[in-house]
Amino acid sequence: MKKKLLALILAATMAFPVAAFADDAEEKTAAETVAETAAEEETEAASTILVMQGSDENNIVWTIAINTENAKGCVSLTPAEGETTYVTGPITFDEGSFTIADEEDGQDYVFGYEDISETETILTYEPTGSEVKLTYVDQTALADADVDNYMIYAGTDEEGNQLTFVFDTENKALAISQKKPDGTSETLAGTFEETEGEDSTTLHFTSEAGAESDIVLAPVDGTVKELDITVEGETLRVSMVDTAVLQAE
Numbered sequence: 001m002k003k004k005l006l007a008l009i010l011a012a013t014m015a016f017p018v019a020a021f022a023d024d025a026e027e028k029t030a031a032e033t034v035a036e037t038a039a040e041e042e043t044e045a046a047s048t049i050l051v052m053q054g055s056d057e058n059n060i061v062w063t064i065a066i067n068t069e070n071a072k073g074c075v076s077l078t079p080a081e082g083e084t085t086y087v088t089g090p091i092t093f094d095e096g097s098f099t100i101a102d103e104e105d106g107q108d109y110v111f112g113y114e115d116i117s118e119t120e121t122i123l124t125y126e127p128t129g130s131e132v133k134l135t136y137v138d139q140t141a142l143a144d145a146d147v148d149n150y151m152i153y154a155g156t157d158e159e160g161n162q163l164t165f166v167f168d169t170e171n172k173a174l175a176i177s178q179k180k181p182d183g184t185s186e187t188l189a190g191t192f193e194e195t196e197g198e199d200s201t202t203l204h205f206t207s208e209a210g211a212e213s214d215i216v217l218a219p220v221d222g223t224v225k226e227l228d229i230t231v232e233g234e235t236l237r238v239s240m241v242d243t244a245v246l247q248a249e
Helices: 005-012 030-046 243-248
Strands: 049-055 061-067 072-078 085-094 097-101 108-115 120-125 130-136 150-156 162-168 173-179 185-196 201-207 212-220 223-231 234-240
Touching (some): 049 120, 049 234, 061 130
Antiparallel strands (some): 049 061, 049 130, 072 085, 108 120, 120 130, 162 173, 173 185, 185 201, 223 234
């Protein structure tokens, strides 16, 4: 069975206690408790916004954000080359579809969708014959005030586990969130030092527990809008999340 990418990172950082993710883990330190409380507050702040994204067969990255609190939505389309297109406005739902009344051009845009798991949905747009598989993006990172300073990538492995990578390039920090098909989540965080190669970048990652591993990032077709992330010989393709979709707030 193909190993999960997060599990590979954990395996590569042999000293990292996997049991730290379990509900029956040993007693937490005061620092851990404070960190968890802060994370819970961020998650609560972001819980009204659903963010999903993915790439279609034309290498166009689709990102959608739906604010359930004020019934607004945003869909962004980012081609490999060229400017991003946005559709933003009030959103209404019907069976298997939703409509966004764009605030800029006044038109109604109807998108079809079909949920295929807890973390994935198929989005369609009939006028262009577009179809793209979207995956859930961990909203916790999007609740941070410094989100504009982050590079966020997301993708799904062969077992249906959704992974979100949040790179804080200013502070050289990385957080990896994994959401499983059953809805449970795991998170790994730490700092990194980077080494530039000819076609890729290697991050020497150190977890908060002090364990270490190497993560290789390779741009797809020369663009950072998509990356191949490799750990211990296993590769996951991820695409950049357009944080501008938060204008749907």
